[in-house]
Amino acid sequence: MNVLPLEKTVSLDDVRKVEAFLLREARLLDNESWDEWLQMLSEGIHYWMPGIENRRREDKSGPYQADHMAFFDDGMRELQRRVARFKQPSAWAENPPTRNVHLISNIEVYSADAEGEFIAYSCFMNVRSRGLDESHQLVGRREDLLRVEADGLKLLKRKILIPNAMLLCKNINTFL
Numbered sequence: 001m002n003v004l005p006l007e008k009t010v011s012l013d014d015v016r017k018v019e020a021f022l023l024r025e026a027r028l029l030d031n032e033s034w035d036e037w038l039q040m041l042s043e044g045i046h047y048w049m050p051g052i053e054n055r056r057r058e059d060k061s062g063p064y065q066a067d068h069m070a071f072f073d074d075g076m077r078e079l080q081r082r083v084a085r086f087k088q089p090s091a092w093a094e095n096p097p098t099r100n101v102h103l104i105s106n107i108e109v110y111s112a113d114a115e116g117e118f119i120a121y122s123c124f125m126n127v128r129s130r131g132l133d134e135s136h137q138l139v140g141r142r143e144d145l146l147r148v149e150a151d152g153l154k155l156l157k158r159k160i161l162i163p164n165a166m167l168l169c170k171n172i173n174t175f176l
Helices: 010-030 032-039 076-089
Strands: 041-050 068-073 099-111 115-131 134-149 152-161
Touching: 010 032, 010 099, 010 134, 010 152, 032 041, 032 076, 041 076, 068 076, 068 134
Parallel strands: 041 152
Antiparallel strands: 041 068, 099 115, 115 134, 134 152
């Protein structure tokens, strides 16, 4: 079992601030408050959801790699473009709009190497529903790096890990 050194722990106040940040983010995404969500991101954001590859245990290369397929591998510019596309009347995949529910749990918060940075581990479930009978669920884990900036806590890096090697939904028209 990996146990983090004592110096990596943070105060309960810092834990609560990070938890509140992650829960607010989920609410903003559920409410389609994308501009407010973008303001929670650092300009240097790296938003990454690698594709998972099935590998045997003896293959030490792991289930994902940075230079292989990714569902998301975005910086601020790409995320802003996705948000702009969601807002367009021609975004037929969002008319009628998808109804989202983001559930965030198992939040752990640790101090990162740099002052004012936090590492947050969490699990998520995203339930998306469209029309009368179309519903999809995405579940997984997230590894976030958050940083205190001049205007508050910001998400600097997010790695999204899903257990699925294949997605059965038509698209991923959501943020996780």
